[in-house]
Amino acid sequence: MPVMTFTPAFMASGLVCPPGKTKIEYSVAxxxxxxxxxxxxxTAVPAWYLRQKNDKGTNSYTKLGTIKDVTLAQARKQARQLKAAHVLAPKRSISETSTKASLDSMTLDVFMREHYMPHAISHKRSAKKDEQLYRLHLAPTFKDMPLNAISRREVxxxxxxxxxxxxxxxxDHCIKLMRRALNLAVQWEFIEKNVLKGIKLFMVDNQVENYLDEMQLEQLLHVLRTDRNRTVCLILMFLLSTGARLNEGLTxxxxxxxIERGMWKVEASLSKSKKPRSIPLNDSALWVLEQLESQGQxxxxxxxxxTGKPYTAITRAWYRLRKKAGVNIRIHDLRHTFASFLVSRGRSLFEVQQILGHSDPKVTMRYAHLSSKALQEAANAGSMIVRKAA
Structure with a gap:
């Protein structure tokens, strides 16, 4: 296996299979x-893998994703997380390993550590939260319970x-995690059915949604137009003009x-849904782009x-700016404000869903009450017919 230094040039043109070979593996130096x-x-796309020793002393391989979906930095981060999880996982005898464990002996803990978590790290941005939720809340009660012995009643x-x-x-988060884990166990044929399918949740609506009214918005925009920290101010105005998530804007x-088409493509590796999407750029967003000095630099x-690299956080600057503007909202509420302005001005919930990139229309329905307000105002316009006749 050639050991290579993964420079941008090598990533761009060196990742090819030599003639006469069916495959080749390039190790990161x-x-x-x-x-x-x-x-x-x-048609094959080069893919990232992590090689580790298992409990039997042989190699095991974990696919991290293709080079189109996962950058070198992201692959490094995933690899280090998996290595750390491997070190922290308790050593088990051959009879306890997941690949040989029978349906009668595989515990939830074995499944979560050796199957679910590696899968989550490769497929979910919230894998760390899943690990914490399992370790702190589910493991004390269920970790030693065999998968096929978990009962709906106990849960x-x-x-x-x-x-x-x-x-x-x-x-509810605990139950959702456990239900998702058992769904995967069914898919991977460790158990025959998921006893938690259809289990009722409390479904308490605790979503926090704050919107800026027009006066608050003007106060904030005045600060963002005049404050000395121009880069952060332009980031915030770009988010407010596009409804994008913070990480999408920073990267x-x-x-x-x-600019000619007025479109911004968000790559799958940076999208919350892990699917590419396009965000239309309105006049305000294009104005922000005109103010930037980074083009060509x-x-x-x-x-x-x-550093010349993307910001990892702008929290401290945001706290100062929002205090200066006299508003008390989160950065994510700029996305809610953008959506509220779309709906209140008569745009459909479907249009809002497409612009914000919601994979599930149920998420967009949180703005339905704003749509109802717009419809009520439209209906009130019709009241003039009777009033004039009277």
């Missing part, structure tokens, strides 16, 4: 176990008892901006003036 597999097939008792120490929403690149729209 400074990240043991991490490598890219390239196949001879013209429902746990669900109700959890209310004594946590909120209904937190109790936005010029190569994905099409950096690949990023909003590079940090100190």
């Amino acid at each position: 400074d990240e043991p176990g991490l490598f890219v597999e390239c196949r001879a097939s013209v 429902e008792v746990f669900h109700r008892a959890f209310l004594q120490k946590q909120s209904p929403a937190s109790a 936005a690149t010029w190569k994905n901006i099409n 950096s690949q990023y729209l909003f590079p940090s003036p100190v």
Whole structure:
């Protein structure tokens, strides 16, 4: 296996399979176990893998994703998380390993650590939260229980008892995680059915949604137009003009901006749904882009003036700016404000769903009450017919 330094040039043109070979693996020089597999097939996309020793002393492989979906930095991060989880996992005898465990002996703990978590790390941005939720709340009760011995009744008792120490929403999160894990266990043929399918949740609506009214918005915009921290102010105005998520804005690149078409492409690796999407750029967003000095100087729209790389957080600057403007909202509420202005001005919930990139229309329905308000105002316009006749 060739050991290579993964420079941008090598990533762009060196990841190919030599003639006469069906595949080749290129190992990352400074990240043991991490490598890219390239196949001879013209349709095959090179993919990241992590190689580790299992309890039997043989190699096991975990696919992290293709090079199109996962960057080198993201692959390194996933590899280190998996290595850390492997080190922290208790050593087990051969009879306890997941690949040989029978349906009667595989415990929830074995399944979560050796199957669910590696899968979650590769497929979910919230894998760390899943690990914490399992370790702190589910493991003390269920970790030694065989998968096929978990009963719906015991889980429902746990669900109700959890209310004594946590909120209904937190109790639901535990059940959702356990239900999702058992769904995967069914798919992977470890158990025959998921006993938690259809289990009732508390379904408490605890979503926090704050919107700026027009006066508050003007106060905030005045601060953002005049404050000395121009980069952060332009980031916030860009978010407010597009309804994008913070991470999408911080990592936005010029190569994905099409000013002529007025479109911004968010790559799958940076999207919450892990699917690519396009965000239309309105006049306000295009104005923000005109103010940027980074075009031609950096690949990023909003590079940090100190590091030249994307900001990892702008929380402290935001706290100062919102206090200066006299508003008390989260950065994510700028996205809600953008959506509220769309709906209140007569745009349909379907249009809002497409612009915000909601994969589930149920998420967009949180703005339905704003749509009802717009319809009521439209209906009130019709009241003039009777009033004039009277």
